[in-house]
Structure formats: C-alpha cells, structure tokens
Amino acid sequence: MLDTIIYILNIAVPLGFIIPFALFAVYFERKVSAFMQDRLGPNRTGPRGYFQTIADIIKLLQKEDIMASAVDKVLFNIAPVLVFAGSYAAFAAIPFTSAYIGSSIDLGLLYIVAVSSFVVAAILMAGWASNNKYTLLGAMRAAAQMISYEIPTVIVIISIIIIAGTMNLSTLSEYQTSSFYNWLIFGGPDMGWKKFAIIPFAWIGFLVMYISTLAEVNRTPFDIPEADSELVSGYSTEYSGIKFAMFFLAEYANMFAVSVVVVSIFLGGYQSPFGYLGNTLGISWFVPVEQFFWFAAKGIFFVFVQMWLRWTLPRLRVDQLMTMCWKYLIPISLVNLLIIALIMVL
Amino acid sequence: MKEYLSNIYLALYTIAVGMKITFRHLFIPAVTILYPEEKVVLPERVRNRLYVNMDDCIGCDQCSRACPASCITIETVKGLPTEDLGKTSQAKKKALWVTRFDIDFAKCCYCQLCVYPCPTECIKMTDVYEFSDIRRSNLIYNFSTLTADEAAVKKANYAKFEAEKAAAKAAPPKTEN
Amino acid sequence: MKTERMTLNVGPQHPSTHGVLRLEIEIEGEVVHKVTPHIGYLHRCFEKHCEAMTYPQIIPYIDRLDYLAAMNNEFGYVVAVEKLMGIKVPERVEYIRVIMAELNRIASHLVAVGTYGLDIGAFTPFLFCFRDREKILSLFELTCGGRMLYNYMWIGGLSHDLHPDFLRLTKEFIEYLRPNLLEVNNLLSYNKIFTDRTANVGILSAEKAINFGITGPCLRGSGVKWDLRRDDPYSIYDRFDFDIPVGKGTYGTVGDCWDRYYVRVLEMEQSLRILEQAIAQIPEGDVQSAIPKKIKPPEGEIYSRVENPKGELGYYIISKGGLQPYRLKVRPPSFVNMSVMDEISRGHLIADIIAILGSIDIVLGEIDR
Numbered sequence: 001m002l003d004t005i006i007y008i009l010n011i012a013v014p015l016g017f018i019i020p021f022a023l024f025a026v027y028f029e030r031k032v033s034a035f036m037q038d039r040l041g042p043n044r045t046g047p048r049g050y051f052q053t054i055a056d057i058i059k060l061l062q063k064e065d066i067m068a069s070a071v072d073k074v075l076f077n078i079a080p081v082l083v084f085a086g087s088y089a090a091f092a093a094i095p096f097t098s099a100y101i102g103s104s105i106d107l108g109l110l111y112i113v114a115v116s117s118f119v120v121a122a123i124l125m126a127g128w129a130s131n132n133k134y135t136l137l138g139a140m141r142a143a144a145q146m147i148s149y150e151i152p153t154v155i156v157i158i159s160i161i162i163i164a165g166t167m168n169l170s171t172l173s174e175y176q177t178s179s180f181y182n183w184l185i186f187g188g189p190d191m192g193w194k195k196f197a198i199i200p201f202a203w204i205g206f207l208v209m210y211i212s213t214l215a216e217v218n219r220t221p222f223d224i225p226e227a228d229s230e231l232v233s234g235y236s237t238e239y240s241g242i243k244f245a246m247f248f249l250a251e252y253a254n255m256f257a258v259s260v261v262v263v264s265i266f267l268g269g270y271q272s273p274f275g276y277l278g279n280t281l282g283i284s285w286f287v288p289v290e291q292f293f294w295f296a297a298k299g300i301f302f303v304f305v306q307m308w309l310r311w312t313l314p315r316l317r318v319d320q321l322m323t324m325c326w327k328y329l330i331p332i333s334l335v336n337l338l339i340i341a342l343i344m345v346l
Numbered sequence: 347m348k349e350y351l352s353n354i355y356l357a358l359y360t361i362a363v364g365m366k367i368t369f370r371h372l373f374i375p376a377v378t379i380l381y382p383e384e385k386v387v388l389p390e391r392v393r394n395r396l397y398v399n400m401d402d403c404i405g406c407d408q409c410s411r412a413c414p415a416s417c418i419t420i421e422t423v424k425g426l427p428t429e430d431l432g433k434t435s436q437a438k439k440k441a442l443w444v445t446r447f448d449i450d451f452a453k454c455c456y457c458q459l460c461v462y463p464c465p466t467e468c469i470k471m472t473d474v475y476e477f478s479d480i481r482r483s484n485l486i487y488n489f490s491t492l493t494a495d496e497a498a499v500k501k502a503n504y505a506k507f508e509a510e511k512a513a514a515k516a517a518p519p520k521t522e523n
Numbered sequence: 524m525k526t527e528r529m530t531l532n533v534g535p536q537h538p539s540t541h542g543v544l545r546l547e548i549e550i551e552g553e554v555v556h557k558v559t560p561h562i563g564y565l566h567r568c569f570e571k572h573c574e575a576m577t578y579p580q581i582i583p584y585i586d587r588l589d590y591l592a593a594m595n596n597e598f599g600y601v602v603a604v605e606k607l608m609g610i611k612v613p614e615r616v617e618y619i620r621v622i623m624a625e626l627n628r629i630a631s632h633l634v635a636v637g638t639y640g641l642d643i644g645a646f647t648p649f650l651f652c653f654r655d656r657e658k659i660l661s662l663f664e665l666t667c668g669g670r671m672l673y674n675y676m677w678i679g680g681l682s683h684d685l686h687p688d689f690l691r692l693t694k695e696f697i698e699y700l701r702p703n704l705l706e707v708n709n710l711l712s713y714n715k716i717f718t719d720r721t722a723n724v725g726i727l728s729a730e731k732a733i734n735f736g737i738t739g740p741c742l743r744g745s746g747v748k749w750d751l752r753r754d755d756p757y758s759i760y761d762r763f764d765f766d767i768p769v770g771k772g773t774y775g776t777v778g779d780c781w782d783r784y785y786v787r788v789l790e791m792e793q794s795l796r797i798l799e800q801a802i803a804q805i806p807e808g809d810v811q812s813a814i815p816k817k818i819k820p821p822e823g824e825i826y827s828r829v830e831n832p833k834g835e836l837g838y839y840i841i842s843k844g845g846l847q848p849y850r851l852k853v854r855p856p857s858f859v860n861m862s863v864m865d866e867i868s869r870g871h872l873i874a875d876i877i878a879i880l881g882s883i884d885i886v887l888g889e890i891d892r
Binding site: 353356357363364371391412413414456457471 | 576579580581582583584647654657664665666667668669672674682683686706709710711713714715716
Binding site for chain 3: 036037038039133137312314317318319
C-alpha cells in the first residue's frame with residue numbers, strides 16, 4: 001500500500017512541476033518575443049499579464065472539439081495523448097535534485113532518447129489521421145527530421161559516456177561536483193592534461209547536441225512541421241480544443257526536457273557553480289532546495305536561448321535541414337567522438 | 347573542404363550577429379502605446395467622420411455631386427418668398443429648405459472631395475474615428491434639422507404656392523384685354 | 524520508380540499569398556512541376572466604374588489599386604492627365620510630388636522586405652520594418668490627413684501645401700532610417716539561413732525577363748539596368764543624382780530571389796538620397812495655382828508610364844472631350860510580373876514557391892483592379 005502511494009507520488013511530482021512550468025513558459029515566450037520586437041506583449045490579464053496562459057487554457061478547454069467526419073477516430077484521439085506521454089516520460093530519468101529522481105536507472109540517457117521516439121510516432125499518427133494533404137506533408141517532414149536528428153544526439157552521448165563512464169543521469173550530476181570548473185563542458189573533474197585537452201571537443205559536442213535537440217523539439221530554425229507560412233499549422237491543423245492544448249503543452253514540456261538533459265550532461269545538472277549556502281550555514285537539509293533552484297535556473301536559461309533563436313532566425317528548408325544533419329552534424333560528431341576516445345585512452 | 351569549413355564559419359558568424367541584434371532589442375523600450383488608455387494625438391488635417399453645420403448649409407448640392415462614392419443624399423424644397431429662412435454665418439440669405447441631408451458613412455471613403463466645393467465651408471472632417479456600430483443602418487447620419495412633419499408641411503406649402511402662381515398666370519391675361 | 528502527381532491548392536486564404544491569390548501547384552513528392560495562379564478574387568470593376576466618374580473623382584479609386592504605394596499610383600495618373608491637357612505645374616508641386624513618391628517607395632519596400640522575412644520564417648524583421656513604416660505614415664498623415672490612401676495629388680497641383688513641420692521631420696526620418704536599414708541587413712539579408720533559402724532559387728535570366736515584359740526590381744534583379752526614372756524621365760527626375768542598383772549574383776546566380784530582394788533594400792537607400800536632394804532644392808510657390816476650374820481634357824488618347832515600386836505602371840486614357848473619360852486602362856506591374864511565376868518555379872520545392880512569390884512582390888489590388 002505504501003509502495004503504491006510512493007509510486008503515485010513519484011509520478012505526480014514531475015507532473016506538478018511540468019504543468020506550472022508550461023504555463024510559465026508560454027507567458028515567458030510571449031513576453032520575450034514582445035520585448036525583442038519592441039512591443040509589450042500580454043499585459044492586461046492580471047498584473048503585467050501573468051494570467052494570460054490561464055486565460056488561454058480556459059479558452060482552449062471550453063472550445064468545441066471538432067472532428068472532421070473522415071478522420072481515423074482511434075489514431076486521431078490517441079495522437080495528442082501519446083505526444084504528451086512521450087515528452088513527459090523523459091522526466092522519469094532526470095534528477096531534479098540530489099534527493100529526488102523519478103527512477104534512478106543505469107540506462108538513463110538511453111531511456112530518454114528511446115522514449116522521445118514516441119513523439120515521432122505520435123506526430124505521424126496525428127498527421128495521417130487528420131486525412132488532409134497538408135497535415136500529411138507536415139507529419140512526414142516531422143518524422144524525417146526527428147529521426148535524423150536523434151543520431152548526432154546519441155553520438156555525443158556516447159562521447160560523454162566515454163569520459164564519465166555512466167549513463168545514469170544522477171551519477172553523472174554527482175560526478176560534476178563542487179565547482180563549475182568540474183563541469184563536463186570544462187573537461188570534467190579529472191585533473192591532469194586530459195581535462196584541458198578535452199575542453200574544445202566538449203564545447204563542440206555541446207553545440208552539436210544543443211542544435212540537434214533543438215531539431216528534436218521542432219523549434220525554429222527547424223520548425224518545418226509547424227511552418228505557419230506554408231502549411232498553416234502542419235500536423236496539428238485539424239485539432240481544436242483540449243487536444244490542441246495537449247500538443248501545445250507537450251511542446252513546452254519537451255523543450256524543458258531537452259534543455260535539462262543538455263544541462264545535466266554538460267553543465268553539472270543541479271550542482272551549483274560555487275559552494276552551497278546550506279553547507280556554509282550549516283543547515284544541510286537546505287542543500288537539495290538550493291540544488292533544485294540551480295537546476296531550474298539553468299534549464300530556464302537554455303529555454304530562453306531556444307526562444308531567442310526562434311525569434312532571430314528564419315526557417316530552414318527540408319532538404320537543407322537534412323543536409324545539415326547528415327553532412328555536417330554527423331561527421332562532426334563522429335570525428336569528435338574519435339578524438340575524445342583517443343584522448344581518454346592515452 | 348574549404349567551402350565546407352567556410353559554410354560552418356559563416357553560419358555561426360551570421361547567426362551570432364543576428365542574435366546580438368535581438369538581444370540588444372530586449373532592452374529597448376516598447377514603441378507601442380496602450381490604447382484605449384493612451385491615444386495618439388491626431389494632426390489637424392486628419393480625415394475622419396464628417397460633420398455638417400446645418401446653419402450654414404444652403405442646399406447647393408455641390409458636395410453630393412463631388413462625392414465619388416455617392417454617399418450624400420440631399421433633398422431641398424424652395425422656400426416661399428414670404429418666409430424667412432435665416433442667414434448663414436456670412437450673413438447671406440438662404441433660399442432653400444434642406445429637408446433631407448443624409449450621409450452614409452458605410453459608403454464614405456473619407457477622401458475629402460466634398461469639403462472643397464462647399465461655398466460656405468459648412469461640411470468639415472473631424473477627428474472622430476471611434477464610431478463603429480452594430481447595425482449598418484445606424485451609420486446613416488441624418489443631418490437635416492427639420493423633422494419629417496415639418497418637411498411635409500414645407501413641401502405642401504411650396505406645392506400650394508406653385509399651384510397659385512400657375513393659376514394666377516392662367517387668369518390675368520384674360521383681364522388684361 | 525512510379526510516383527504520383529498531386530494537385531495542391533495554396534490559398535486563397537493563406538498566410539503567405541500577399542492577398543487573395545490561389546495557386547494551383549502540381550507536385551510530385553516535394554518537387555513542383557506546374558504552378559497556375561488563379562486571380563480575380565479582388566476584382567472591383569475599377570476600369571468600368573471610371574467611365575462614370577469625373578477625372579478628379581477617380582483619384583480616390585486610383586489610390587486603391589496598389590494600396591501600399593498610393594502616391595505613386597496618383598503620380599502616374601496625374602502626369603497622364605496633365606500631359607493630355609497640356610498643363611504645366613509649378614516647380615514646388617513637382618518637388619513635393621517627388622518627395623511623396625519616394626517616401627511611399629520606401630514604405631512599399633519596407634512592407635516587401637518585412638513580409639518576405641515573414642514568409643521565410645523570420646518574425647522579427649517584419650515588426651522592425653513596420654515600426655519604421657509607421658513613421659512614414661505619420662508624415663503623410665501630417666500633410667494630407669490619410670495614412671495609406673491619400674487623394675493628395677490632384678490634376679494640376681496638390682490638395683494641401685506641406686505642413687510647416689514636414690521638412691524638418693522628414694530630415695529627422697532620413698537620419699533615423701539609415702542605421703535601421705543596416706540593422707535589417709545584418710538581421711536578415713546576410714543571414715546564412717536566409718541566403719541559403721533564397722540564393723539559386725527562382726532564377727530569372729535577363730533575356731527571359733525582357734521577353735516576358737517584367738519591370739521594376741524583378742528586372743533589375745536579373746542584371747538589366749532599366750529604370751523609368753532614368754530611361755524615360757517624367758516630372759523632374761532628371762535633376763536628381765541617384766544610382767540604379769542591379770543584381771550581381773553575390774550569393775548565387777544573377778536573377779535569383781536574393782538578388783531581387785536585395786535590389787529592393789538598395790533602392791531604399793537610393794530613395795533616401797533622392798529625398799535629401801529634393802528637400803535641399805525645394806522652392807517656394809503656390810501649389811494650387813495651376814488647378815483648372817473644370818477638368819475637361821480635349822479629345823485624344825495617351826499612354827503614360829511611371830516607375831511604381833513594383834515596376835512600370837502605365838495609364839492609357841481615351842478622352843472624348845467630356846467630363847468623364849471614355850476609357851481608362853491601367854497596366855499593372857504585378858499582373859505582368861506574376862506571369863513569370865510558372866516559368867521560374869519548375870523543379871523547385873514547395874517552400875521555394877513561397878520564397879519566389881514573395882520575391883516577385885505582388886499586390887492583389889493591382890492585379891485584379
């Protein structure tokens with residue numbers, strides 16, 4: 001009995017984090033985009049527009065759920081749920097603080113990559129079930145894009161495993177303790193010449209991984225599946241009401257998941273860059289709280305960079321996207337892997 | 347190989363330049379204003395809803411003829427020589443009762459062509475732009491100061507006067523001889 | 524391998540077709556084989572309607588042809604009727620007309636550049652361009668009361684003289700716009716993703732362009748140095764010193780989308796030069812002295828053309844001596860420019876169709892009249 005309660009709590013905690021985060025992220029994106037474009041963004045619903053997302057969600061919830069008569073009903077209904085489930089399941093292996101991780105499995109990174117593939121299948125389902133030429137095109141492009149960009153991600157993950165020796169994200173975060181120069185992007189905590197030799201290649205790996213995870217979550221410049229100016233709304237054109245809200249929330253949850261994975265691998269996860277206030281003050285129970293704060297701050301910073309890129313760059317064409325993945329990112333990450341392996345072996 | 351590396355370099359460089367520009371704009375204050383609490387001050391020559399000062403209108407029909415959208419409808423009745431119709435602000439005597447002066451603002455294209463031909467400068471463009479309505483028929487503005495009954499009375503009077511004049515014309519030639 | 528050809532409909536309600544335009548494209552996978560534009564959704568019977576209105580009454584309707592560059596439309600019409608009637612306008616009127624036309628050229632190109640960025644996927648330059656356009660529109664509002672549709676240039680003169688603050692504000696605007704053009708260049712024009720999307724796409728060779736009758740930035744983007752302000756000068760354009768930018772194929776071949784787009788950015792800079800010279804040389808005078816009491820052109824016909832921001836705008840007027848024209852025909856640049864759409868989009872992908880359409884820069888008000 002107690003076990004079931006603990007399991008349910010384990011499931012509910014990340015959900016309790018993601019949903020407020022998604023509400024915050026939508027508002028944050030609108031404000032960031034507005035300030036970058038010299039305008040104000042939402043500022044009427046609530047003080048400074050804080051309740052805008054809640055108003056949006058209420059509007060979406062009370063909309064009529066329109067389903068065209070020729071859609072494939074089963075697939076049409078399952079697709080949004082599966083998209084959200086795919087992005088939510090990745091949170092099981094991510095360490096929020098040292099005291100809480102959903103499930104500390106030794107195959108953490110592999111599990112995350114595998115579970116993100118649910119999203120590909122779900123998007124294909126959504127595009128096919130809508131029985132619409134435009135959505136089909138959008139879904140096919142999305143599938144091609146997401147499958148291709150998983151490869152550089154996995155190659156960079158392999159190079160990290162070579163350095164750190166573990167796929168478990170919480171061990172990986174513990175590995176990069178005590179100070180920011182122990183973070184993997186600065187070479188990891190192994191003292192000696194190897195640490196400094198790895199640094200440039202760790203940076204390259206970080207960049208490659210950030211770009212490929214950007215493509216995984218379909219953000220500009222890789223947002224072909226949702227290209228508004230060509231195919232109206234891509235695979236989610238036929239959806240309305242709460243199903244559309246699920247696609248919407250799933251996108252922001254996914255954004256946070258991938259940025260947090262990058263942070264956990266390269267930037268120390270929940271570790272603070274310099275000591276802990278709780279340790280210096282003697283209250284050791286405060287340390288996990290502080291770690292959570294650092295975790296969220298780093299995650300939100302990278303989400304901000306994702307938004308910054310969205311509002312600066314135009315969109316890549318489908319074949320240029322594929323060229324970039326297969327001709328640029330994959331060779332670079334393979335060469336990176338070889339060099340890191342060479343350094344670690346010597 | 348050289349092109350490959352230069353592609354990578356160019357991509358990173360131009361993206362960094364673009365990102366710097368948008369980052370700078372994060373701190374530039376917004377250029378928008380909060381309507382309806384703050385409103386833009388409109389210049390004096392602005393062209394919005396028309397206004398007709400009926401005291402000055404002499405019913406010459408010039409504005410209606412100048413309008414390219416045919417949105418002004420004017421009907422006049424000639425005044426009797428015994429009646430006093432008043433004077434315009436330039437102290438000219440008026441000769442016509444303007445029984446109907448309708449402007450349909452749904453048709454008006456706000457081009458200002460009606461303002462120039464008016465000899466007494468009684469039709470003018472104001473700066474009122476917030477006059478939207480739910481019904482299209484509410485956008486037909488009636489500027490005439492005579493009610494329908496009064497207009498009917500004036501018409502009847504003039505018709506009677508014309509009839510008397512025609513009768514008087516028919517009768518006197520007999521008495522002249 | 525046997526593949527199937529699919530017919531896809533882009534528009535008429537579509538975020539990217541610059542108005543109500545329907546493009547029927549035949550695709551095989553992602554490659555386009557044929558593009559058929561269907562127009563007529565914005566037809567308002569303009570030319571027939573003109574036969575029932577007097578010459579001054581037509582001017583508000585002329586505004587509504589290419590509604591983004593209304594001053595240039597009026598310029599063309601007014602020059603045509605004045606040539607027919609033999610009216611010579613005062614010097615001040617000529618200078619003011621050139622100033623207004625060049626300001627409107629900048630405004631129209633700002634819309635073209637901004638919406639082109641939006642089509643390619645960059646959201647921010649659109650807002651920056653429209654913020655700059657607001658300043659131009661408030662200059663126009665100061666002078667004649669209208670922001671987009673003016674009824675300002677009358678046959679034989681203008682409707683209002685310049686506002687006393689106008690020249691000072693225009694000078695401030697010129698200083699304001701120069702750094703902003705550099706910013707748009709850095710943000711959009713030289714961006715690697717943008718150049719990859721637009722270079723080598725929709726290549727229009729100079730010979731093909733001349734054969735199809737293309738004019739304006741589309742022709743200049745293909746390398747042909749033809750500008751009506753230089754080669755067939757009307758009004759006082761022969762007094763100003765300005766360059767004609769042509770496409771040079773910097774990022775791809777000559778005549779691709781990037782060249783056509785960049786010619787527009789460079790033209791904005793040249794318009795600023797013309798503005799500076801015009802403001803420096805403007806004389807005093809009465810703007811309404813040459814307006815005739817009754818506009819009644821003698822019998823005859825005339826074809827007169829001006830350089831619209833989109834190309835060569837021509838007016839063919841037949842007058843039978845009455846108050847209304849017997850026939851008024853407009854030669855819209857966008858209509859002719861769009862005829863080349865099918866030719867240059869063969870073999871490209873769907874995303875390129877949007878890029879090509881944006882680079883030709885059409886306005887449906889002009890095409891459908």
